[in-house]
Amino acid sequence: MSVQERIDINIFKVVFRAIAHSDNLEIMADHLTQLLVAALEIKGCTIFALNPESEELEALASFGMSMSYVNKGPVLKDKSIAESSSSKPIVIRDVQKSDSLQYPEEAKKEGIGAIVSIPIKFYGKVIGALRLYHQAVWDISDEDVDSLLVLAENIGLAMTYTRVLKALRTIKYTVDDIHGLWMLETE
Amino acid sequence: MAIKKILLAYNFTRLDQKAVDFAINAFSHLKDTEITILNAYTPLPEIETVDTSITGKLKSSMSYLTQQIAQRETELNEVKQMLLLGGFGEGRIRTEFRPRKRDIASEIIESAVTNSYDVIILNRKHARVTRFFSGSVSHKVVMTLKDTAVCIVS
Numbered sequence: 182m183s184v185q186e187r188i189d190i191n192i193f194k195v196v197f198r199a200i201a202h203s204d205n206l207e208i209m210a211d212h213l214t215q216l217l218v219a220a221l222e223i224k225g226c227t228i229f230a231l232n233p234e235s236e237e238l239e240a241l242a243s244f245g246m247s248m249s250y251v252n253k254g255p256v257l258k259d260k261s262i263a264e265s266s267s268s269k270p271i272v273i274r275d276v277q278k279s280d281s282l283q284y285p286e287e288a289k290k291e292g293i294g295a296i297v298s299i300p301i302k303f304y305g306k307v308i309g310a311l312r313l314y315h316q317a318v319w320d321i322s323d324e325d326v327d328s329l330l331v332l333a334e335n336i337g338l339a340m341t342y343t344r345v346l347k348a349l350r351t352i353k354y355t356v357d358d359i360h361g362l363w364m365l366e367t368e
Numbered sequence: 369m370a371i372k373k374i375l376l377a378y379n380f381t382r383l384d385q386k387a388v389d390f391a392i393n394a395f396s397h398l399k400d401t402e403i404t405i406l407n408a409y410t411p412l413p414e415i416e417t418v419d420t421s422i423t424g425k426l427k428s429s430m431s432y433l434t435q436q437i438a439q440r441e442t443e444l445n446e447v448k449q450m451l452l453l454g455g456f457g458e459g460r461i462r463t464e465f466r467p468r469k470r471d472i473a474s475e476i477i478e479s480a481v482t483n484s485y486d487v488i489i490l491n492r493k494h495a496r497v498t499r500f501f502s503g504s505v506s507h508k509v510v511m512t513l514k515d516t517a518v519c520i521v522s
Binding site (some may be wrong): 187195199205206207208211212215216218219220230231232233239240241244245248251252279340343344347 | 374380381382410412413415429430432433436443458465468470471472496498500501502
């Protein structure tokens with residue numbers, strides 16, 4: 182049986198316009214999760230940023246999931262979904278039949294039927310993950326997984342751009358703070 | 369300075385629950401205080417009006433998204449009940465559930481200035497990498513507000 186593709190150019194248009202119209206990463210990520218839930222008719226979606234020191238995935242934005250599930254505990258990069266590599270897409274088409282989840286009971290209690298995890302990379306390095314949660318068993322097509330990889334690459338770009346912007350602003354505020362002192366010394 | 373108005377920024381995390389406990393322990397016994405629980409949520413994205421198959425589907429899914437946001441408002445009222453049980457009187461608790469236009473720190477600062485809060489209660493989680501992307505809320509609030517006590521629960 183062939184698997185129907187859900188992601189087409191029209192979904193890409195809507196999603197990328199949402200990215201382009203946001204000047205704030207949190208709002209952009211929130212809109213992205215909302216749009217993916219609506220467009221793919223899934224239960225929920227979370228965008229994680231990877232903490233390279235603790236190997237923990239920290240939720241940057243989440244939609245559709247209960248707060249008790251979002252706050253269930255630390256989500257570890259290599260344990261949350263114990264597959265061979267966290268740098269490749271992982272599809273758990275049926276949570277009930279999977280033994281590779283870090284929180285299997287919480288997932289069942291939440292009513293999650295399937296999970297798709299897409300790495301968010303920048304220059305080949307994993308900096309986060311895009312996770313989609315379906316309420317039922319989900320046979321996602323390879324083409325849809327490929328489309329989600331393209332989307333995740335763009336999220337990676339937006340995250341990195343925002344991080345650089347934050348660093349530059351911090352430098353600007355610091356320079357502004359001491360600017361007056363410099364002026365006094367030169368007078 | 370007699371404390372009159374407290375703002376509790378709340379976003380449904382474990383640390384937010386700690387902030388609620390702190391507010392109860394520190395302020396509920398003071399009868400001349402009133403507390404406002406603030407949650408600024410991200411409003412739904414605008415979908416273009418040009419009809420395509422996907423915009424039609426998205427618009428029909430928007431009611432589900434709206435329900436999800438309404439659920440958060442219900443959960444915020446549950447926090448109000450916690451404060452009631454913790455000793456704050458009925459007339460001393462308000463909730464502010466509103467769409468955000470900017471980053472969370474700016475929303476808190478605007479609310480603090482507009483409503484002249486005397487105390488702001490925030491939480492701060494250590495070593496969060498998301499701070500590099502979205503900035504530190506507590507740092508921005510502390511650096512911006514003047515003549516306001518800011519309590520950071522960590």
